[in-house]
Amino acid sequence: MPLLLYPWPALTVAGLLARRPVLAGLGFAGSVLAMRAALHRAGLPDRGVLPAMLRATQQTWLGFGRYSCQFGAPVLAAALAAPGGSPARRWGRRAAAASLLLGPSLTAWAGQRPDLDPVRYVLGQVADDVAYGAGVWAGSLRHRSTVPLRPAIAWHPLRGDLARPGASPGQLDERLEG
Numbered sequence: 001m002p003l004l005l006y007p008w009p010a011l012t013v014a015g016l017l018a019r020r021p022v023l024a025g026l027g028f029a030g031s032v033l034a035m036r037a038a039l040h041r042a043g044l045p046d047r048g049v050l051p052a053m054l055r056a057t058q059q060t061w062l063g064f065g066r067y068s069c070q071f072g073a074p075v076l077a078a079a080l081a082a083p084g085g086s087p088a089r090r091w092g093r094r095a096a097a098a099s100l101l102l103g104p105s106l107t108a109w110a111g112q113r114p115d116l117d118p119v120r121y122v123l124g125q126v127a128d129d130v131a132y133g134a135g136v137w138a139g140s141l142r143h144r145s146t147v148p149l150r151p152a153i154a155w156h157p158l159r160g161d162l163a164r165p166g167a168s169p170g171q172l173d174e175r176l177e178g
Contacts, residue, residue: 003067003151008034009053009060016061017096028057062107065100069126070133071149076101101126
């Protein structure tokens with residue numbers, strides 16, 4: 001399944017990755033206001049919106065990191081190794097690339113606490129993601145389709161369209177492709 005993005009958290013993450021704090025702040029404020037408005041329209045209380053939007057932003061970052069690792073690992077590796085730019089810009093670029101490359105695997109390791117040290121766990125996860133991405137790229141090229149590579153955007157998450165309980169995987173695929 002492709003990466004599923006919600007617009008406001010995605011804008012927040014894009015602002016953070018681009019080191020544009022005003023854009024990130026506007027995206028986060030937009031996510032809080034949009035969720036409050038959606039909850040009010042649904043007649044639901046808006047308690048807990050701020051922590052929920054923080055979690056949504058974190059999950060978006062991790063999802064984008066996993067997606068980037070699967071389909072763009074060489075770009076992340078180049079961003080880590082590239083020597084150019086001022087020290088501050090170089091540090092920022094490397095920190096962003098490292099968080100995308102390592103963040104999802106480290107978060108999974110911390111949540112599961114497997115009997116494997118974090119270094120080997122992360123290396124295994126990254127290798128698995130890269131192998132998965134290579135297979136998807138090969139299939140996409142073979143079938144001349146970018147559908148499996150394109151992120152999907154959930155424009156109306158509370159209207160019951162994408163994450164409706166009981167929706168079959170086929171219905172979800174149809175909604176994502178539509």
